[in-house]
Amino acid sequence: MADPSSYRPKTGEIPADPGVYRFRDPHGRVIYVGKAKSLRQRLNSYFANPATLLPKTYAMVHAAASVEWTIVGSELEALQLEYTWIKEFAPRYNLAFRDDKTYPYLAVSMGEKYPRVQVLRGERRKGTRYFGPYTAGAIRETMDTLLRVFPVRSCSAGVLRRAEQSGRPCLLGYIDKCSAPCVGRVTPEEHRRLAEDFCAFMGGEAKRFIGGLEKRMAAAVAELDYETAAKLRDDIIAMRKVFERNAVVLAEDTDADVFAVEEDELEAAVQVFHVRGGRIRGQRGWVVEKVEDTTPAGLVTHLLAQVYGEQSETDGRLPREVLVPVLPEDAEQLTAWLSALRGARVTLRVPQRGDKAALLETVHENAVQALRLHKSRRAGDITTRSLALQELQEALELPEAPLRIECFDISHVQGTNVVGSMVVVEDGLAKKSEYRRFSVTGDAARDDTAAMHDVLTRRFRSYLADRELPVDERGKFAYPPNLVVVDGGQPQVTAAVRALAELGIGEEVRVIGLAKRLEEVWLPEGDFPVILPRASQGLYLLQRIRDEAHRFAITFHRQKRGKSMTASLLDEIPGLGPARKKALLAHFGSLKRLRAASLAELAEAPGVGPALAGAIHARFHGLGTAGLGTAGDGGLPDLPGGADAAGEPAGETVPAINYSTGEILDS
Template sequence: MSEFNYKEELSKIPTEPGVYRYFDETGEVIYVGKAKSLKSRVSSYFLKSNQHDRKTKRLVSQIRRIEYTIVHSEWDALLLENQLIKQLQPKFNILLKDDKTYPFICVTDEPFPRVYPTRNMDRTKGTYYGPFANLRSMHTLLDMFKSLYQIRSCQLPLNKQNIGAGKWKVCLEFHIGNCKGPCEGFQDEADYNAEIDQVQHILKGNLSAPQQYFKEKMLAAAEQMAFEHAHAWKTKIEHLSSFQSKATVINPRIGNVDVLTIVSDEEAAYLNFMKIKQGYMVATQTLEVKKKLEESDAEILAMMIVEMRSVYGTESRELICNIKPELEMRLDVIVPQIGDKKKLLDMSMKNVMYFRREKAERREVEASASASKKDRVLIRLKADLQIKTLPRHIECFDNSNIQGTNPVAAMVCFKEGKPSKKDYRHFNIKTVQGPNDFASMNEVVGRRYLRLIAEEQPLPDLIVIDGGKGQLGAACDALKSLGIYGQVPVIGIAKRLEEIYFPEDSLPLYIDKKSESLKLIQQIRDEAHRFAITFHRDKRSKSSLVSELEGMNGVGKVTAAKLLRHFGTVRGIRESSLEELAGLIGLDRARKVRAYFDAMAE
């Protein structure tokens, strides 16, 4: 791989505004960018490498050549950057492709123009209006044109020669009143084009021109006593007024204005664009832009201003945004705080926030559908508890004591939604006297995570405490004393109504009783309870055996425990020989033990 002497290249770059292009060793353009000062911007890639994210560092490592173009202003640089990205499609750029997804309405450039929807844009065929992100709004317009005007739907080449030669006969559309029959010369071109002009006025957002046209036609018909014709023109005015009342979204006095809002996360930016003309919404679109180099909202916004205004053919001098782009624009960019423009901004923000939430939910559903049942439950649990990471490692604590005797605690561990029994732990309560569940919980939680920290072991993704607010509070106090409170989500589950309690929140969460996530929490809680009860029962059993053995003459607690560890049960001791006992506890004590059991057998 050839070396790139960036210092030599940087010395040649001017300080004027312009567009720069980065090439890799194959000669392919891998990135296009704009700058108010080319030298300053390009230098930042190489001189501030320690401040870059991983993706930008990868870009810089692949640069082998730099080219640049000087322009008059930063706005011109933005326009040129937009064109070059579309043309070259560099792999490190946000790709601004021409919109082929949404349909347009085309008014053809031919004698007796046609009006039809299409997804293929060919500027040589006519004038295109759109794109229409909402198909319903496009079909509403087309249906309105059909009710207001008599425009042909055929594709015949209606030039003067063909019409004069009588090549065609009128079709059914003429007989049902949807067309005036220009193919046979029943309608002249000037009359037809007058209606096409009205269509184009509406598509541009100017409803006043067709309204005036219909009104003049209605009055003229009324003066001539042609009341049926006058009523037909009045009906058209009503159709147009009905459409306008449904389409109006703001105070018409605001005039022509565009709206573009943006919100983002680590992966993508989400934008909503609205084109407002003379009091109603001409076009709207909400879209997602995948990030390539962790671009800022201001950078993406500047790029999309050029893109959306180009796609929608807007010439408005005012743009409403929720943030200001970081460059001088050739239009007024405002962030309104009050009034009708603020309401318009709020409506756009509402749309873009809903769009982002919908995208996130869709990704979660797709992830759940593709994941195994195990992962699906963990994903659901993560969503129900509103925690940040998937709880692949869960630990649950439970206390056990009966009337204050032999207090113990247990911790069970679930990994990937399944019991990990090798990680289960028993705890003998050491610092608490009597039946104090809160203090016992504080002790065992503190001991567990003090050990994990000391051994540099990873903490769990979720801690579950079997109990309500009291036990949960005691566990939280232990985490606080270790300085890890807040690093691991911790919840308490109360047995009575299966409420989920969160630290510092007096109101419990009630998860749907049929939810897989609640069933998993219950399974973990029940396993911790079983494990604690089993340990407690074993300890009580051994305690009673020790007490029995301590009743022998010459046998103390240490000797009794030693015998039980070796033989396991009192029966095992009873059936042992004198030699076995002597080898373990000495001949003198062995004789006393043997004499005790022999006397019991008589």
């Protein structure tokens, strides 16, 4: 029996998304398929204390040798994919769904006098509309949910006859899950309209019905009828859950292979879902090394040749459709080649909308996760890390392996909100407790090289100050790194070297730059870059460090930019502090409504008197200092540039206002 700890994935490697997981034995056979709302939470439960596991679960995790997972968009998709793969693989530890039943459908018998909602399998009946398929549990829940909103008859013919003869409805009629046409509560025409609305909702018109319920809920709240509003709220939640996307079950005649790619500068993760008969019958994934200057279209061409190149013309496994994220440049020739292999027409296309586009998105989500997992596992391998540091030492001619590397990056948008980041890697692993970020202002923010010079100067000035302290009082940055990496080419490297030279430590610290486009390594003393092999572990390490510095800088830049964007015209109004600004926005709901408010409406807001209301009104409507006096007594200066607060040209005639009383005076 295998030890579960030998194949247990790290918690951080498992996504928290909904999905389906598969345990495989040492021979690669699927022995268990399960679904989860959160893959991370569910899979971690299998590797808990063995004494807490059920006997069947204990036996399964010890019989398995590996676990893999597939991300989907919702719980409903996870249900569907679990059902499909249990049917496909017949895992020995799965008990449910191992019969030979067909998929159940939600059916509405529109051919009857009183249309009936029911669950049907097998052959389709004339005059009946079908929706689905669903899994057994999901279809009952869906039907029960919708009968709350569309109380269509769901009873059998015998129950209907007894109710008509006795004049009393069945239980569903008493609990308002049936409109009871059998006893005349609604006319046959009204009941048929309910059934038609049910079919319209299931056919894709959910937004219309949900929007109607939202309006009714808002009206109930306005009338303080909270009981009705709460019921409508629950109906809306239920309908949204029923109508959530389902990208893993397509039309029964769908035969397709769906490709998706997630790539960086060096590698690409590929995922392929094989759909046959509308069901995902298989999944493949792998990571490939990219050739220099490979375009997305060229990468797709390479993948199709790799996947289908070894199949014979009589193989018969090619699908009718091949769905890709981008069309290859030689799409016509590839289509002809695939059609010849299959012996029938094959369509090669990019889905733009509908279920197939949703499925392509799901496949891409799995490719993103696969590349992230590949990088994480490679970074955590001590042998790989040691090889990467050794390669860097040799390629850069360093006296010793760079056990401590610091990487710097600059981020801004057109010269605004300029920030810098520093990330630290020790022995090939990120040391997040020593990450630092820098705000760059003044003359240092004029361009990237000036900002880089400023950031390096500040970081190593701190190093020099710490170095003078007693050993037991020194901080984390009292020791220089073995290698400094800057994001950029020769200009950024020159700026960094100049900063170190000005501090008198230019000979102590080695500086290189990593240019993103071709992944070139720039040295201070060379006119040409050093080109590391594409498969070099040293290049992979530099790339990961650079990307982490970029991520850290972007995060800080977005935070800073977000704070600056929240500043508004309200900040410039004397007497309007944070508490009053918050109360004003809460009262009007948005800055747009506040801008459109009249003087009287502003004065009615909590904490706003006539004088402050006048100041706010003037600021939004470009009244300048009319009737306000000077800035010293609460007035506002004229807006710069001869424009009002809304950005429109000034110069229109505006009324004079007495801001102490709010009275509008004659012009």
